[in-house]
Amino acid sequence: MALVIKEVTKRYQDFVAVNNLSFKIEKGEIFGLVGQNGAGKTTTFRMILDLQETTKGEISWNGKSIHSIDRDLLGYLPEERGIFPTMPVEDQLYFFGELRGCKRKDLKKDVEYWIKRFELEDKRKAKAETLSKGNQQKVQLIASFIHKPEFLILDEPFSGLDPVNKDLLKDAILALKENGTTILFSSHQMENVEELCDHLCLLKQGVSLFSGSLLDLKKQYGKTKLTIRTEMTVAELEALAGVKHVQMGKEQFTLTLEDESYAKEIFDIVSNGGYIEKFSLDYLSLDEIFKDKVGGSNV
Numbered sequence: 001m002a003l004v005i006k007e008v009t010k011r012y013q014d015f016v017a018v019n020n021l022s023f024k025i026e027k028g029e030i031f032g033l034v035g036q037n038g039a040g041k042t043t044t045f046r047m048i049l050d051l052q053e054t055t056k057g058e059i060s061w062n063g064k065s066i067h068s069i070d071r072d073l074l075g076y077l078p079e080e081r082g083i084f085p086t087m088p089v090e091d092q093l094y095f096f097g098e099l100r101g102c103k104r105k106d107l108k109k110d111v112e113y114w115i116k117r118f119e120l121e122d123k124r125k126a127k128a129e130t131l132s133k134g135n136q137q138k139v140q141l142i143a144s145f146i147h148k149p150e151f152l153i154l155d156e157p158f159s160g161l162d163p164v165n166k167d168l169l170k171d172a173i174l175a176l177k178e179n180g181t182t183i184l185f186s187s188h189q190m191e192n193v194e195e196l197c198d199h200l201c202l203l204k205q206g207v208s209l210f211s212g213s214l215l216d217l218k219k220q221y222g223k224t225k226l227t228i229r230t231e232m233t234v235a236e237l238e239a240l241a242g243v244k245h246v247q248m249g250k251e252q253f254t255l256t257l258e259d260e261s262y263a264k265e266i267f268d269i270v271s272n273g274g275y276i277e278k279f280s281l282d283y284l285s286l287d288e289i290f291k292d293k294v295g296g297s298n299v
């Protein structure tokens with residue numbers, strides 16, 4: 001295991017921000033930390049980065065206490081966005097790379113590569129303050145990993161990015177993983193976590209509701225989401241055995257089943273021995289699971 005968080009608690013006076021949290025991340029993995037505002041994500045990051053002390057518990061990287069590792073092994077995109085306003089984009093990236101111990105000549109290839117990859121070529125000489133918010137975020141993001149850290153922590157990296165830039169970021173995260181970087185990121189946007197992570201931790205008010213593989217989490221609920229197109233009414237569908245909830249969508253219904261074993265019987269009734277345009281049985285989305293775990297819903 002690369003990162004091990006063991007029974008970590010963070011207390012601010014009487015308030016417990018992180019409560020007995022444990023999870024593990026393997027080398028080269030993309031791991032998602034998911035939780036609502038105030039769940040304790042940033043606090044957890046700050047403890048991993050040794051910017052804040054734990055009240056209790058241990059954090060280790062490759063078997064060594066986080067207090068004793070070389071800081072340059074780590075990269076961090078904090079939640080607070082901020083780069084030097086008057087420094088040109090390109091200079092900014094060299095500056096952060098050199099700050100983390102890299103030589104300017106060794107940085108050139110990577111600076112060029114990432115400027116191109118994040119479509120910032122025409123902005124390279126521009127002062128950071130003249131860039132749009134999304135572009136500033138991209139610069140700060142590149143700055144967080146230009147020194148090729150082993151372990152990269154990204155706090156809400158997707159917030160404020162348009163769909164095209166979100167895709168650029170997703171591709172970049174996958175490319176960093178390909179190169180062996182271990183990545184931990186937080187997000188409120190479940191589709192990003194679902195697309196990128198094999199493993200995740202769901203946090204609620206500082207307490208872990210789940211940590212482990214996304215597939216294992218999905219299996220807890222089973223394939224209980226049934227999407228069908230039918231002439232039947234909501235009332236008729238609700239009356240079927242094993243149906244917990246029916247949601248009417250545009251030209252289709254989404255049924256929540258008590259158990260996936262009811263699907264066959266429902267198929268027989270809905271298709272009535274004939275053709276059916278749509279009948280699809282799926283795992284719940286992470287968003288649906290999260291809402292259920294955190295708030296209680298109809299799933």
Ligand SMILES: Nc1ncnc2c1ncn2[C@@H]1O[C@H](COP(=O)(O)OP(=O)(O)OP(=O)(O)O)[C@@H](O)[C@H]1O
Nearest residue numbers: 012015017035036037038039040041042043044079
């Ligand atoms: N220095 C502090 N003193 C007191 N309470 C704090 C301090 N820092 C954080 N907290 C509290 O700890 C809780 C967790 O905060 P944290 O910033 O870790 O949440 P988060 O999951 O990152 O939230 P968000 O998604 O809104 O960034 C919050 O209730 C916050 O108010």
